[in-house]
Amino acid sequence: MSCDHVQQQISALIDRRIADGERENVRAHIESCSACQAQWESALSLRSALRGMAQTEVPASLAAKLRVLASHERVRQLSRVSLPARLRNFTAYAGLCFDNLMRPVALPFAGGVLSALLAFGLLVPTLSFPHNFVGGPTFFVEPAGSTVDLAGQTSEKINILAPRIQPVNSPYTGYTNVVDLTIDENGKVVDWTVVSGRLTEELNNLIVLSRFIPATTFGLPTSGKIRAVQGPIIVGPSYSFTVRS
């Protein structure tokens, strides 16, 4: 058996893609020939080095995007499945309905100033801590009021790391990290852009975990954009809001 032939078989030997009789012959040659032995060992160490490369970690930003994608696609799928199938999957579906009641508001792209203010008015008090605005406009609170579950943010204390929500066209800048979120008609975050700073873990959690009440145009849910900010609190005259639930 020639060295050439044996070295040709090494790849197949590693993968156990070699006939039994042939395998014994190739093995015997490798054990008795230092050149082929060296080739065999280098092939083995290459294989194990490559196997080690399988452990590559998924970047956090990709993982977050995939979760958003999955939750968006799931809602899309739910809207298409039959009623019996939906009932079989009742728990998940009930959870979804419940989530729908517990969302902050997304501002419509083109809903006019008044509706934007209304939506913003709905949004701001639900954050459960005082919000300060310089020369801010008057906000209206929807008579029915609403509660909100903003990625588990219910603390009364102002946490410097806690992301806050404001309109995309808000004049208040100076935050360290600013991310614009696109909310679809189901209240899901479908896309985002880092306007400044970076996507921190807190903002990432906001994107992945928060559900939003979609903005409405003429009573119909529509997609919209909101801005999530994180960083120093912008100081100005304080406005207080009534939160009803």
Added chain:
Amino acid sequence: MATSILDLGSERAAESAEADDLGLVEALREGSERAYEELLDRFQQPAYALALRLLNDQSEASDVVQEVFLKVFRSIGNFRGQSSLKTWIYRITVNEAHNARRWFFRHRRQEVDLDTDPEDTRDWKENIADGGRSPFDVAFSGEQHVMIERALERINPIFREAVVLRDITDLSYEEIAEILSVSLGTVKSRILRGRDALREELQGSLRARPALRLVPKTAE
């Protein structure tokens, strides 16, 4: 005797994996939240590792993986279980990687005779087997992973793909044949040539950079 028992065992494992797949697919169709999570848990990491090694670019690999899962979620209704969920998803990943810009340019740059019998193209091998001991006799440390990455990038993408599917994604020859739509013989030949090319690249870079401290096998 021993092999037949082994075969039976692996056949059973394959059958139960198939049943798991179909259960997961059914739950996805019904919009179960847990099913969506499970699919990501099972496949986002290996799909990313595969795309990254095919394209050697993190942001392009991320884009590819997002496209892959969008396609998977949208076309789960068409999945009939004629292939396993695993090969189906990796096949989509490979196809999406082929569509990526980076792949296209690399591929064009390296037009060679792809599936000719490796026995015919042995001329360069003479350079490798110089003497009994190959300069490649090293144990790979973390630092040397960078070298392998570079070597992978330099070899023909058609061969790289076969090696990556085999050695990194850890698929069988049959699964690779299905994913690439080629014969088993072609899979075998591409893996062999890919590994040889990789070893040649690595030996080249070891010779070119003697300053790199390598751990000899014997020192282990």
